[in-house]
Amino acid sequence: MTSNPSKRRKIVKKFVDEKKQIIRLGFPSISTKFAEFPIDIAADIGCEVIKEFLRLHRGLDFELVMIEQDSKVLNAFELKWKEIKDDLDAFKFQTKNGNLLQLKSDFGIECRFIVAETTWRMKPGTNQLNKQIFDAVGSxxxxxxxxxYPNPGVVGEAYPVQIPKDSDLHIDEGIEQIIFVVSPNMNPSRPDPVSLGKAKELLKKTYHSMLNAFWELKIGQEYRPITTKKEKGSAFDILMKSASKSSFKTSAESSKRILPKVGGKGWTNVLLPYCQSPETFPKSEVYYYDDELVIIYDKYPKAKKHLLVIPRKYIDNIEELKKQDLQLVRALKEKGQCVIEKMKQENPKLFFRMGFHAVPGLRQLHMHVISQDFISPSLKHKKHWNSFTTEFFKDAEEIEKILEERGEIKFNKEYYENLLKxxxxxxxxxxKSIKFIPDLKKHLEEHWNES
Incomplete structure (x- = not known):
């Protein structure tokens, strides 16, 4: 690297400018310092959760950067990552030896989101990095x-906070949000130590919460962590009420449409009655409904959790969406995210995607919310599998982006239908050595049991 500071700054700026479209999360190794968590085990847990996260969000414009000044910690993570990574994931996760608060200055890497450990008290000065952040931003x-977060934090949870735009961290380093995580402690000289078995469980949860918070903030959603205070009503009711009122309006053409009369028992029409009269169906079929949308359980789920979020106003399929329908897509995403949050609280092992089939088989626009275990007796054919694990499945975020940029959705039907084969x-x-669905299902069960 050049020794000329002025020239070096120009090189760094050029690198940042070229990479500015990448949204990054910078984070330290969790619980390996003052909490005295065994480094090798921490690296195993951290890398496995990171790999799982990257698997679920492939092809998207983000990177994860772990910053450490402890060479033992860095070596442990680098060795583990080298062991389990694959070519598709490798470039999305990197490690650096340095200061998390000087990534842009030192490496030209701008992280809009960074992570810092804290305790359930969430007070300044929990550790060195925590103290540096509070000193830099101020009271x-x-x-x-x-x-x-007026209530005590929960171990394993994440608590994002936006920093002031006039702070040095934002101006000089481009940092926008600090994601505080309440990490598990094994140090008997510090408050609330736990056993190794419990700490492993909590560390895995902490990494999941950290990455989930980053993802939801990245796509413009509000991350709602768990606190020790319980609100009245069911968790799902609370989430739905706290979600912003959708009151979405569809495009001029679709806003005039009414649901077509359902004639006969054609399979392609099965969603229409739920939109017309959701109140007539049992709770075993309808998960939630209001004046604008209905959420139902997929009748033939392809995973442990598989639901459909459907607007009640008639839009035949995804290609009828226009730019004016962005508010509708965002409303579907918001309600879908509420469902995901509730189900993840019930079973932290579950990871989800929500999106649309490029070539849907049913009339009426619908968004899938599906867990990524794919353990279900209804998963019987190759086309079932490929419809959710290839490009045939379009993440809701991708559809939103296409509408923003192009104003319409057009997919090559022949290309996408070939993906099902x-x-x-x-x-x-x-x-890649799996030839038959029964073998695949056995393989998926092994993944589930190991997670």
């Missing part, structure tokens, strides 16, 4: 943290 950060391939480990 306003603690005030905002207490305003957002693709060879079977595990979406978690890229195993």
């Amino acid at each position: 306003r950060l603690h005030e905002e943290l207490k305003r957002l 693709s060879p079977l391939k595990c979406h978690l480990c890229d195993t």
Whole structure:
């Protein structure tokens, strides 16, 4: 690297400018310092969760950067990652030896989101990095943290806070949000130590919460962490009420449409009655409904959790969406995210995607919310598998982006239907020697039991 500071700054700026479209999360190794978690085990857990996360969000414009100044920790993570990574994931996760608060200055890597450990008290000065952050931002950060989260934090949860735009961290380093995580402690000289078995469980949960918070903030959603205070009503009711009122309007053409009369018992029409009269169906079929949308259980689920989020106003399929329908797509995403949050609270092992089939088989626009275990007796054919694990499945975020940029959705039907004939391939480990669905299902069960 050049020794000329002025020239070096120009090189760094050019690198940042070229990479500015990439949204990054910068984070330290969790619980390996003052909490005294065994480094090798921490690296195993951290890398496995990171790989799982990258598997579920492939092809998207983000990177994860772990920053450490402890060479032992860095070596442990680098060795583990080298062991389990594959070519598709490798470039999305990197490690650096340095200061998390100087990534842009030192490496030209701008991380809009960074992670810092804290305790359930969420007070400044929990550890060295925590202290540096509060010193850099000032008292306003603690005030905002207490305003957002007045109740004690929960071990394993993440608590994002936006930092002031006039702070040095934002101006000089481009940092926008601090994601505080309440990490598990094994150090008997510090508060609330836990056993190794419990700490392993909590560390895995912490990494999941950290990455989930980053993802939801990245796509413009509000991350709602768990606190020790319980609100009245069911978790799902609370989430639905806290979600912004959708009151979406569809495009001029679709807003005039009414649901067509359902004639006969054609399979392609099965969603229409749910939109017309959701109140007439049992709770075993309808998960939630209001004046604008209905959420139903997929009648033939392809995973442990598989639901459909459907607007009640008639839109035949995804290609009828226009730019004016962006608000509708965002409303579907918001309600879908509420469902995901509830189900993840019930079973933290579950990971989800939500999106649309490029060539849907049913009339009426519908968004799938599906867990990524794919363990279900209804998963019987190659086309079932490929419809959710190839490009045939379009993430809701991708559809939103296409509408924003192009104003319409157009897919090559022949190309996408051919994807349904693709060879079977595990979406978690890229195993390519699977020829038959029963073998794939056995393989998926092994992944589930190991998670």
